[in-house]
Amino acid sequence: MPQDADAKSEERPKPSRSKTQARETSPQWFTTPQPIRRLFDKFPLRIYSLNELPQRSPRNRENNTLWIFTTNEGAQLGAPSFNPGCLKWQAYMIFKGIDFVPISSNNHASPTGALPFLLPASSTKNPLEAVLPIPSTRIERWVREKKVNTEKTGRPPDEGLEAKNQHVEASVSTKQKSTSKESSDMRYEAYMSLLNYRIRNAYLYSLYLSPPNFASIVLPLYVNPSTSNTLARVALSHQLRAAAETELLKQSPTIDVEATYRDCDKAFEALSELLGDDEFFYGEEVPGLFDASVFAYTHVLLDEDLDWKHTRLREGLEQYGNLVEHQKSIVEGWFGDNASGRSRSHKKA
């Protein structure tokens, strides 16, 4: 029958030259004239083999990838990022024992316009399904949901849609439980504001607006890897400085340098007081998000590899021995010797 023949021919991957009758189905009174059909049956004349994926296409689809500011060698070694925003999440994911591959990148590559972002591993069942990047603000939730899911079903979250409903329920119900005592403390938000405003302001000023540091840190780490064109470099550095400046001017009509540094010192003092003699903040056994946030700044300020020319912030920080200890113990304990940095052996890289 004509209909059957038609159905079969459609299933074939390549159009064949065999004469099938009457391909047009619905209006029976209209059929394609034979000569035209013969002509079109010849196409495609030739099918080329599939192209290779481009060089820069994502490689580590089977792994979670965290895109951060880091050098290429740093990415291979799993070394801490030199950007506090990236380092915070890098450290947090290491603390939580998530497997991931750091990838050196810059803000232009991010869908949100800012690093870091996370590209979860694509599911093993259908590897071609697109995974959505997760911006830094959602990483915490993602980690939490992943944890809940692995605990509950014993499988990674992206396997099987049937787990999805359970998983949503579970994430809601365990939200309070899994956030532990760290974030339930009323001081959590207050001390977090010290990091997010006081220390960050001083850091922004000291890094971007103080010319010696800009030349010794920003140029080699942020600007030069992005482009080799001198004009673009000039423009980029100008943009960076302007961005830092607007950010600071949002909070007051002028940038009061003395006050910024003084506030930052006071913030370190308060944080040091909060930490006390504990190993980690809020007396936790293992470091959490707050530790990651503090470490992000303290490590960048104390890192020997970063060439701070104007060292006022570092000197201010070095007065608080327990903060320095805290930074040291995290570097040694969690970023230790191997690429993934997840072993707790106390060896230096």
Next chain:
Amino acid sequence: MVLELHIWGPAFSLPSIDPQCLTAIAYLAQALPRDQWVLVASSDATLSPTKELPVLHDGSATIGGFENIVDYLRKRSDGDWDIDRQFSKPKDRADVTAFSSFLTFQAHPLLDLSLYVASENYSKTRTAYSSILQWPTQYFVPPQRRTIAKARTEHMGLSSLDLDTLDEERRSSRKAADLIPQSLRTSRPTVTGLMKEKQSSARFKLDALVDAAFKPLEQLLGKKKWMLSDERASSLDCVALGYLSLAFIPEMPLSWLAEGLRGRYPDLCKYVEDGVKEVFGGKVTVEDALLSSTGEQSAMIQGENESGLPWRAPEQNLSSAGASILNSTFDSVPFYKRTIVTTSSTQPQHSTDAPPHSLTSTLLPPLLASAGAVAAIASYLLYSSLSTQEPEKRNLSDMGEAGAMFAGLDFGEPNKEVRVPPAEGRVPVGVEVDIEGVGERRGL
């Protein structure tokens, strides 16, 4: 030498319209003996080296900004005028630092939204300003401060409180509506309808913001009289009074902020009411602060009797008005760089800022006053032409109302996200954007 504290003038029955000034007043009222300082409602930001009020004049020294003033007073008096010295426990001091910064950065955007960004409320704020500013400046200062407030709260995606944006949206939706045939058109939404819709969706987010800002404070306060102890106030209490009183006391058409406080944080409300009575000496009227410049002596006496604060009437001079107009003109001229980096003098007695300041106020003013008038017109034209363009930009940036709204529900989480522009959203990011990226985001 009597210290002079210059502030933005009184409004809403509070001694000042600005939270930082209220904070400074509260601090001085408790730290200094009454005869050692006077309060001047000069409402002129050009007096300050940091271009913001409050500013403290001590002979030749000029100190701008609350934190700087506290620092200066401590050094000048060898700690006698430091009201935090009673808290000898380092833990308490750490709490003062942390919660002060928390309040400053969490509550300030809320006040910005409530007093400046929300159009209905802004008209009331503007009226309050016009009674404390002298003649020409009242046309420049409120819009200027509103622009700053808008910039500061832009990232929260709550510009729907601003009717100008709404109007812009309506205009663009009308354009689209013209393409739809008559028979298929739905009735055009009215302004009030749209406003209600927008405001109710904004309400979720606002409530989340209010909770994020005040919950930790209420927990810290507990049942104590002051934040840290029952006996004495700390500088944290000054900051808390400054921000909370301005959130709680003004009666605004859109009263989500005061309502939120009243409904969910009764302890904080009681704290504010008591604090205002005790520290500011009850209600303050504009007349208390701005008595005719001729009767300075009587003003002082009267001020002392009626309110608890040592008011002194500000000097009326056209030159400072001229200077402030000129300043605001410069601010709106493209390519003109403001003094970006100032190092405030925190050392008592030798101020590096004094010479340039006195230069501006003594030499230039006669010129400035006349030049100011001309420049003012130019700046106004420029300002209005610029401001018509702005809303469109905002519309684009806060697309995805629903996404932003739901993201707003999450403010219970560490809220570094509150600060930053919702990344020019191609991904459903909502408002939760990490802080750290920002500096780099703009640039890179």
